[in-house]
Amino acid sequence: QSVLTQPPSVSGAPGQRVTISCTGSSSNIGTFIDVHWYQQLPGTAPKLLIFGDRHRPSGVPDRFSGSKSGTSASLAISGLQAEDEADYYCQSFDTSLNAWVFGGGTKLTV
Amino acid sequence: QVQLQESGPGLVKPSQTLSLTCTVSGGSISGGTYYWSWIRQPAGKGLEWIGRIYSSGSTNYNPSLKSRVAMSVDTSKNLFSLNLSSVTAADTAVYYCARNKANYFDYWGQGTLVTVSS
Numbered sequence: 001q002s003v004l005t006q007p008p009s010v011s012g013a014p015g016q017r018v019t020i021s022c023t024g025s026s027s028n029i030g031t032f033i034d035v036h037w038y039q040q041l042p043g044t045a046p047k048l049l050i051f052g053d054r055h056r057p058s059g060v061p062d063r064f065s066g067s068k069s070g071t072s073a074s075l076a077i078s079g080l081q082a083e084d085e086a087d088y089y090c091q092s093f094d095t096s097l098n099a100w101v102f103g104g105g106t107k108l109t110v
Numbered sequence: 111q112v113q114l115q116e117s118g119p120g121l122v123k124p125s126q127t128l129s130l131t132c133t134v135s136g137g138s139i140s141g142g143t144y145y146w147s148w149i150r151q152p153a154g155k156g157l158e159w160i161g162r163i164y165s166s167g168s169t170n171y172n173p174s175l176k177s178r179v180a181m182s183v184d185t186s187k188n189l190f191s192l193n194l195s196s197v198t199a200a201d202t203a204v205y206y207c208a209r210n211k212a213n214y215f216d217y218w219g220q221g222t223l224v225t226v227s228s
Binding site: 037057089093 | 147156157158159170171173174206210212213214215216218219220221
């Protein structure tokens with residue numbers, strides 16, 4: 001059972017927009033602690049997609065965007081492409097556990 | 111461009127110690143305010159942070175694994191290491207090393223599969 005809750009799967013057609021939610025609690029996302037997102041393509045290591053709630057590292061397309069409200073965060077992907085098919089993980093720090101924590105992951109099917 | 115590469119045995123017997131090394135290239139392990147972390151992922155499952163180490167040797171471990179984890183750093187060789195003792199089948203996973211920038215992980219190794227089996 002992950003500390004951060006994500007839907008197991010989402011899907012969308014090419015060109016559409018999807019959102020992936022990440023729900024936490026007052027000991028992590030809700031305490032002004034940043035949320036970050038990773039994309040994991042099949043058989044590869046996770047890749048940083050969004051850091052600090054909404055910032056994209058260099059090279060990440062602006063089709064990917066992050067937001068946060070209260071104890072929840074969201075990753076939005078617009079203009080879906082076949083190559084976006086991957087697992088997506090949210091990540092934060094939990095002050096009660098004193099550990100970096102991840103969501104259970106969401107499999108995106110395009 | 112920072113690159114990380116994990117290395118170590120792919121098979122460990124139950125009750126023994128899992129030992130992995132992460133070699134950093136393209137940048138100094140002592141440079142900047144970065145920590146260096148280990149993260150694992152059992153097959154078909156999510157990610158679990160194991161612990162992190164600073165170039166000074168200062169460490170932080172996941173409380174759920176703290177009693178079995180030890181990390182070390184060798185700045186002269188630009189690498190850091192993980193020891194996980196008393197392993198069981200539940201420790202079978204792909205182990206990643208990653209650079210810990212602030213509260214996120216910006217560079218990852220490709221991962222190495224470690225299987226615990228007799």
